[in-house]
Amino acid sequence: MAVNLKRSSGGQGSVKVSRRRMLGWLSGVGLVGSGVLSAISNFVFIKPRATYGQPQRFSIGKPEDYPSGTRMALDARRICVVREGNKLAAVSTTCTHLGCIVGISDTGYACPCHGSRFDQDGNVTGGPAPRPLPWYKVTLAPNGELEVDKDIEIQPGSYLTL
Numbered sequence: 174m175a176v177n178l179k180r181s182s183g184g185q186g187s188v189k190v191s192r193r194r195m196l197g198w199l200s201g202v203g204l205v206g207s208g209v210l211s212a213i214s215n216f217v218f219i220k221p222r223a224t225y226g227q228p229q230r231f232s233i234g235k236p237e238d239y240p241s242g243t244r245m246a247l248d249a250r251r252i253c254v255v256r257e258g259n260k261l262a263a264v265s266t267t268c269t270h271l272g273c274i275v276g277i278s279d280t281g282y283a284c285p286c287h288g289s290r291f292d293q294d295g296n297v298t299g300g301p302a303p304r305p306l307p308w309y310k311v312t313l314a315p316n317g318e319l320e321v322d323k324d325i326e327i328q329p330g331s332y333l334t335l
């Protein structure tokens with residue numbers, strides 16, 4: 174059986190396209206279209222959607238930025254830099270209860286969310302926090318800057334000696 178198609182321009186005569194040819198053309202279009210869609214969906218699936226947070230290893234400046242007696246909270250980094258004489262440490266300021274940022278208090282650290290309290294070394298002294306505040310490894314880089322690595326927790330009370 175043949176299908177009659179009228180020419181859109183010129184208006185002269187008509188083109189006869191067989192049903193077989195028409196179905197072949199439509200299936201070809203369908204095949205190519207499904208191939209393109211499959212390729213796009215594979216690309217979308219393979220492409221990583223992970224978003225990476227802040228780097229866990231970062232510089233916090235020079236030792237002279239933290240004179241002896243300093244307890245300086247760096248909220249953007251969620252650490253508190255503690256310096257006593259020639260010893261320096263970085264204590265986490267992320268509450269071990271539900272992750273609020275703890276503030277510095279007279280006796281150590283205090284969480285504004287549910288009232289957890291920690292001593293100067295980060296040990297829990299009250300409230301619902303289940304664990305002490307971690308201490309992170311601090312090193313002195315070759316360029317003279319202090320580097321904190323939040324991927325490496327160290328024993329509380331372990332200071333970097335400058």
Ligand code: FES
Nearest residue numbers: 268270271284287
């Ligand atoms: S998040 Fe700090 S006490 Fe709950």
